[in-house]
Each structure stands twice: as C-alpha cells, then as structure tokens.
Amino acid sequence: MDYVIEAPLVCVCDLDGTLLRSDATLSGFARDGLNRLINAGVHVTVASGRSLQAMRALLNGVELGLPVIGLNGALISELDTGRHLLIRALESTPARAAVAILAAHGASPLITSWDGTQDRVHHVKTMNAASDWWVAEKREYGDPRLRLSEDLEGVAGQEDVVLITGFVPDQAAERLLEQLRAELAGAAIIHAGQHIYCTGWTEFQIQHPQADKGHAVPHLLELTGLRGSTVLACGDHLNDLGMFAAADESIAPANAHASVLAAATATAASNDEDGVIHWLLRRARLIGAS
CATH class of the missing domain: 3.40.50.1000 (HAD superfamily/HAD-like)
Known part of the structure; x- marks a missing residue:
C-alpha cells in the first residue's frame, strides 16, 4: 500500500x-x-x-x-x-531584429507564435540541417501549428511571438551570441546551448525577458x-x-x-x-x- x-x-x-x-x-x-x-x-x-x-x-x-x-x-x-x-510575448521590434540576425548567420529561424486564436510555428522552405530536423520531429507527431512562411520578419511584426529558435554550427555560436546580446540587450532573454539530439549544432532560443x-x-x-x-x-x-x-x-x-x-x-x-x-x-x- x-x-x-x-x-x-x-x-x-x-x-x-x-x-x-x-x-x-x-x-x-x-x-x-x-x-x-x-x-x-x-x-x-x-x-x-x-x-x-x-x-x-x-x-x-x-x-x-x-x-x-x-x-x-x-x-x-x-x-x-x-x-x-x-x-509572455516579445515586443515586435526585438522580435523582428532577432529574426534578421539569425537569418544573416544562416541559423534558419523558426517562429513560435500566437495569432490571437491559434498557436503557430512558422518556418521557411530551405533550412539548415538542424532546423530541418526540428521541423521534421514535429511533422512526425502531426503538429498542427506548422506553417510555411517566407516573410518571417513580417510574421514577427504581426503575431505574438513567444519563441524564436535558430541553429548554427558550434564554431559559429560565440559570434552569433555576441551580436544577439549587443542588439537585444534588455529586450529579450537568450538561451544558447549545444543541441542534445543534433551533434555539432548550437541551439539559440530568444524570448521575452520574463x-x-x-x-x-x-x-x-x-x-x-x-x-x-x-x-x-x-x-x-x-x-x-x-x-x-x-x-x-x-x-x-x-x-x-x-x-x-x-x-x-x-x-x-x-x-x-x-x-x-x-x-x-x-x-x-x-x-x-x-
């Protein structure tokens, strides 16, 4: 008993x-x-x-x-x-900036958002290997949030962005982290860590400060x-x-x-x-x- x-x-x-x-x-x-x-x-x-x-x-x-x-x-x-x-959603200005920075570093940004009625995950068609894995995992369990969206900066300015995710090779992570911290200081919290399922890639997560x-x-x-x-x-x-x-x-x-x-x-x-x-x-x- x-x-x-x-x-x-x-x-x-x-x-x-x-x-x-x-x-x-x-x-x-x-x-x-x-x-x-x-x-x-x-x-x-x-x-x-x-x-x-x-x-x-x-x-x-x-x-x-x-x-x-x-x-x-x-x-x-x-x-x-x-x-x-x-x-807890990011303000639109830092959200758009984060998407632009990640894209410039080849990080294939992914936007998780709330559009007022539904949860969404926006991604572009051509992604790096780690971002492609991230989306494929969600397709496997039939995640209904996935949306192909080529204008990610536009999405970041229109919807409540609760998470921006991006992946870069480990050797490129430090430079990306430095730029994100410099340009988003105080406007976002930035998590960066080696991806436990995709060896050799660092995952970045950018969110509201709280x-x-x-x-x-x-x-x-x-x-x-x-x-x-x-x-x-x-x-x-x-x-x-x-x-x-x-x-x-x-x-x-x-x-x-x-x-x-x-x-x-x-x-x-x-x-x-x-x-x-x-x-x-x-x-x-x-x-x-x-």
Whole structure:
C-alpha cells in the first residue's frame, strides 16, 4: 500500500535530459512513477522548452492535474484543452531584429507564435540541417501549428511571438551570441546551448525577458491556489537554474550541466536510469522506490 505524504508538495520537472531518456522518450517506469506520485497527493507538472503539443504527445498516459509550463516559461497552459493562462510575448521590434540576425548567420529561424486564436510555428522552405530536423520531429507527431512562411520578419511584426529558435554550427555560436546580446540587450532573454539530439549544432532560443521557468513557477502556484506549498524543481540544463532558485528543493540528474549540479540541493541517477523518478518516489516515501 502507498503512503500518502504528510505535507503538500508541488513537483515541477523538466523533460529533456531529466524525465526523458536520451532517446527523447518517457519510459514506462517514469510514466507509472509520475502517476504514483499524483495518486499519492503530490501536485506534479512539467516545465519544458517544448511546446504544449509536444508535451501532450510525450506525456500520454500521465494523469497531470496541473497546468504545464511550456516554451521555457513563455506559456502556462492547460494540457488537455490547450487554453493559455499566461502568455509572455516579445515586443515586435526585438522580435523582428532577432529574426534578421539569425537569418544573416544562416541559423534558419523558426517562429513560435500566437495569432490571437491559434498557436503557430512558422518556418521557411530551405533550412539548415538542424532546423530541418526540428521541423521534421514535429511533422512526425502531426503538429498542427506548422506553417510555411517566407516573410518571417513580417510574421514577427504581426503575431505574438513567444519563441524564436535558430541553429548554427558550434564554431559559429560565440559570434552569433555576441551580436544577439549587443542588439537585444534588455529586450529579450537568450538561451544558447549545444543541441542534445543534433551533434555539432548550437541551439539559440530568444524570448521575452520574463519567459523563464523561474518567473513562471510563482505564477503557476498563484493560478492553482498552491502558493505556500513546498516546491521541488527537477532539471538538467541552464534554463532550469531560475526554476531552482524559485524552489525549496532542487534535484539534478547525474547527466546535468556542471552549473546545474552545483546549484542543486540533491543529485539523482542519470535520466537514462530514471534517476529523478526514483528520487521523487523516495522523497514522497512511496513503498517500492529504489
């Protein structure tokens, strides 16, 4: 028999590199473990750089009751209905500038936006290998947001842009990062990191200055009436550090970035060993956790 925990917990978990294994799948053990936590009274949700549509596919079978944090904190949304409870969109001027800079560096920009009624992902026809992979992954699960749009700067000036993504070879990343920081200073947050699925490419993500998991967590607690709960944050990469700062406890898998491991209050086994799930089951004092 599972024990119900004594105090309410809110567990906010990253997906890639944390809950997902290195092949970008959620194991059966992880899925069952998340449901055990939820059934025991733990309030579980995810905070990811991924879209609502991707999370819905990856978390199929997980009985989440809370809204999810998507696109690094740009959106807080209901997973089942797709309704957005919070939207952090870039101003049009920095959005257009970011698209122009990425295009000039051959980064094949991709725009994730809200057009007032629907979520969109705009891309051009000819892309570099990494951007082509990014779009192809979404085609595989039938993402309805994809739109071929040759005038990306025009899109950036017309729709609510919540994420601009681009990819360059690792050796070109530093120069691009320097220009983005110089021209978008204060107007956007810029994430840059080696892509975990496309070796040799650096992924850039450009968003509203407060499109951050650390800003999103307090909003999530307020929206759900859970303010004052004990918050456990689980993550592996630099975009999880803000979430760690907003949490009472922070857990990093062994495969996490060195800075994330240093900031965590606890370390679990790697994502390929479902380490975070094992740690959470122990933390919730559920029988059978190993």
